[in-house]
Amino acid sequence: MALFSDLLNLLFPPVCTVCKKRLIRGEKYICLSCLSDLPETDFHLLKDNKIEELFAGRFNFCRIASFAYFVKGGSVQTLIHELKYNNNPDLGCYLGELCGSKLQGSTFLNDIDYLVPVPLHPNRMKLRGYNQAEKIAEGIATQTGISVCSGNLKRVVDNTSQTKQSKFDRIVNTEGIFEAENPHLFSGKHLLLIDDVLTTGATSESCVKALIEANEDIKVSIYTFGVVLG
Numbered sequence: 001m002a003l004f005s006d007l008l009n010l011l012f013p014p015v016c017t018v019c020k021k022r023l024i025r026g027e028k029y030i031c032l033s034c035l036s037d038l039p040e041t042d043f044h045l046l047k048d049n050k051i052e053e054l055f056a057g058r059f060n061f062c063r064i065a066s067f068a069y070f071v072k073g074g075s076v077q078t079l080i081h082e083l084k085y086n087n088n089p090d091l092g093c094y095l096g097e098l099c100g101s102k103l104q105g106s107t108f109l110n111d112i113d114y115l116v117p118v119p120l121h122p123n124r125m126k127l128r129g130y131n132q133a134e135k136i137a138e139g140i141a142t143q144t145g146i147s148v149c150s151g152n153l154k155r156v157v158d159n160t161s162q163t164k165q166s167k168f169d170r171i172v173n174t175e176g177i178f179e180a181e182n183p184h185l186f187s188g189k190h191l192l193l194i195d196d197v198l199t200t201g202a203t204s205e206s207c208v209k210a211l212i213e214a215n216e217d218i219k220v221s222i223y224t225f226g227v228v229l230g
Ligand SMILES: [Zn+2]
Pocket: 016, 017, 018, 019, 020, 021, 030, 031, 032, 033, 034, 035
């Protein structure tokens, strides 16, 4: 098996997802140079960080943080694009591991009971074959030992083809698209909702509202790999 993978590496040398340069031994998905250049936010260390300020009062959350800044044409955009559109679920696990090793030991994870990936609609799941948010959650779980609980929060309306819609339409359009199948399962729990990118916050808001409307005895924090800040 090792021989086979050595042969594969020889025929198709793995390249850095960001800069496309050939990876050297010990590097995985991202070369060391691109890895150290990732625009990390460190928001998990900062209570009342910029995202939390932005969403305060809009919906009920405990903490919100993201691993890195998503800027147009930047490395985080390249990574997310590869993860979502290039059939690369393992990259999601790897990005999750990066997040998990950052979060590990910080107060951000203090009383988190479950990692809950933002679900895909079954139609989208069938097309992509995996849920990128779930892959990130799996990577975080590997590093932190916190369990992933997917399947209880469901996306019941397929609203994913909304890239051409305005920000306003998207906010209006996310009411009632998520449902907690068994709200009692999360009773008394603090959930960490996981997604690939935080943009308008409409998706997170919709998930949080679906969870808390179903059961007031649920606390929710949010963590995403990328964040778009205007
Ligand atoms: Zn690179």
